[in-house]
Amino acid sequence: MRIFMKLFKSLLVAPATIGLLAPFSTFAGEANLNDISKYSNLEHLDLANAFVNDEPKNNSLLAGGEGLVDSGSSDGGFSQTTTASFSVDAVLGAIDGNASATTGQGEETGFDFQFNIGLSTSFTGEDSLDIAIDNGSATASPIGAKMGFDTGTSLVVDGVTYSFPVGGATMVVGDATDVSATYTGACTYSAFTDTTLDDCGTGNSIGAGGKGVAASLGYAFDSGFSIAGGISSPTTEIVGDDADLYGLNVAYSTDSYGVAVGYAIDDGGTGAETTTWGLNGFYTFDLASLSVGYETSETGGTDSSGYFVGLSFSEVGPGSVNVGAATTGLFADSVTEYLIYEASYSYPVNDAMTITPGIFIEETAGDDLTGVAVKTSFSF
Numbered sequence: 242m243r244i245f246m247k248l249f250k251s252l253l254v255a256p257a258t259i260g261l262l263a264p265f266s267t268f269a270g271e272a273n274l275n276d277i278s279k280y281s282n283l284e285h286l287d288l289a290n291a292f293v294n295d296e297p298k299n300n301s302l303l304a305g306g307e308g309l310v311d312s313g314s315s316d317g318g319f320s321q322t323t324t325a326s327f328s329v330d331a332v333l334g335a336i337d338g339n340a341s342a343t344t345g346q347g348e349e350t351g352f353d354f355q356f357n358i359g360l361s362t363s364f365t366g367e368d369s370l371d372i373a374i375d376n377g378s379a380t381a382s383p384i385g386a387k388m389g390f391d392t393g394t395s396l397v398v399d400g401v402t403y404s405f406p407v408g409g410a411t412m413v414v415g416d417a418t419d420v421s422a423t424y425t426g427a428c429t430y431s432a433f434t435d436t437t438l439d440d441c442g443t444g445n446s447i448g449a450g451g452k453g454v455a456a457s458l459g460y461a462f463d464s465g466f467s468i469a470g471g472i473s474s475p476t477t478e479i480v481g482d483d484a485d486l487y488g489l490n491v492a493y494s495t496d497s498y499g500v501a502v503g504y505a506i507d508d509g510g511t512g513a514e515t516t517t518w519g520l521n522g523f524y525t526f527d528l529a530s531l532s533v534g535y536e537t538s539e540t541g542g543t544d545s546s547g548y549f550v551g552l553s554f555s556e557v558g559p560g561s562v563n564v565g566a567a568t569t570g571l572f573a574d575s576v577t578e579y580l581i582y583e584a585s586y587s588y589p590v591n592d593a594m595t596i597t598p599g600i601f602i603e604e605t606a607g608d609d610l611t612g613v614a615v616k617t618s619f620s621f
Contacts, residue, residue: 322363327621330355334384334614338607351382355391368405371415375399384614387601389435410460420449420471420505423459425492427499429523430532430551430565433585433599433616437567442534442549445571446503446519449488459490467492484509498524513541521549529554538571545571560588569603579604593620 335350355377362370377391385392391399402415402422413422426448428441440448451473459469469490485508492501500522507515521534534549551565564584572578585599595618603610 320362322366324361326359326361328357328359329619330357330390330616332384332388332390332614332616334612336383336387336610336612338605338610349383351384353378353382353385353388353390357391358396365405368403371400371402371404373399373401373417384612387434387436387612388614388616389439407458410458413457413459414455416454417451418455418457418473419451420455420457420473420486420488421447421469421490421503422455422457422471423469424448424457424471424488424490424503425459425461425467425469425494425501427492427494427501427522428532428534429525429530429553430549431553431561431563431585431587432565433563433583433597434581434601434612436581436583436603437547437569438549438551438565438581438583440534441521441532441551442547442567443501443503443519443521443536445517445538446488446505446536447490447501447521448519449486449503449505449517452484452486465493465495484512496525498522515540532565534567536571543573545573547571557586558588560586562586577606579606594618 331352331354333350333352335348337348355375358374360372360374364370374396375391376393376396378385379392379394381390381392400415400417402413402418404411404413404422406412411423415422424447426440426443428443430438430441432438437444444450449471452475453473454476455471455473457469457471459467461467467490471488473486475484486505487508488503488505490501490503493499494501501520503517503519505517505519507517509515515538517536517538519534519536521532523530523532525531530553532549532551532553535546536548537544537546539545547568547570549565549567551563551567554562562585566580566582569579569581581601581603583599583601585597587595587597589595596615597618598613598615600613601611603612
């Protein structure tokens with residue numbers, strides 16, 4: 242473990258510098274610089290005819306981007322309700338005991354990044370059209386895969402959703418979105434790894450994903466109760482012959498405690514149907530918050546289950562600490578059960594930058610995996 246301790250110390254200093262450099266050099270290679278430069282080239286600015294009666298024409302280039310649309314636009318500018326958010330995540334770390342096709346069992350060190358853009362527009366003040374655009378490292382290293390980083394150096398649309406009110410409820414429809422888009426969970430734990438520790442061990446029920454197009458409807462009562470449901474299909478044919486996914490969620494929460502229940506049915510298409518129940522909850526003490534989760538599923542007459550427990554300390558020096566353990570999946574009674582443990586410390590350097598060092602140990606049928614990493618997150 243000495244090599245990991247030395248690496249861990251060096252990672253505390255290096256990630257911020259490395260995280261700033263790598264994503265932007267990759268993104269620059271994907272940008273069309275000719276299209277960008279035309280807005281800074283005077284040959285493309287008709288300054289003499291940019292104004293009529295001292296008012297700006299549609300083809301002028303104005304501060305705020307109003308001129309970055311063609312003259313055929315109805316108002317000559319971007320919607321005032323459109324916002325954009327950007328984030329960059331970088332991780333540097335190593336895994337010992339990782340199985341590799343080239344190196345076999347042993348230590349592997351890797352660096353990964355991901356770059357995300359979120360675009361949001363409202364048309365009524367109560368609705369929201371959201372588009373997610375992602376890119377990342379060409380391929381994920383073992384540490385990047387464990388952290389769930391996006392891959393692919395080209396910018397890719399990762400989801401398009403539209404949310405709007407239906408009476409007092411909220412409806413979310415879209416492509417590459419989740420059945421649980423309107424669900425309410427009862428979990429205060431912040432996972433370091435992208436494993437069953439995420440969603441408090443209930444990622445198949447309360448955190449149910451999607452298979453393509455999806456619709457989710459949720460309603461929150463003033464009393465603290467909420468109810469939601471959703472459906473997703475791998476094709477544009479909702480409730481068809483494909484492997485559709487259905488889900489329901491009921492939750493109750495206060496400032497100091499909460500509980501949530503989720504139910505999901507994956508009809509399996511031509512395969513066996515899987516039903517899953519999930520339960521999670523939290524209770525906040527003066528010092529920390531305890532989160533727990535339990536999930537059980539049935540497929541073709543075989544029952545499997547898994548569990549999670551985690552502690553979150555919100556004020557430890559300048560940051561917060563999360564320590565958790567969970568089964569690595571859902572296991573039948575007749576098979577060997579494996580666990581994953583993790584601990585992390587997250588502290589904000591400023592409003593736009595957060596550094597999170599952490600360590601995890603994952604049990605496997607072969608050598609256990611031991612990983613240490615530092616994640617640096619930028620938002621702007």
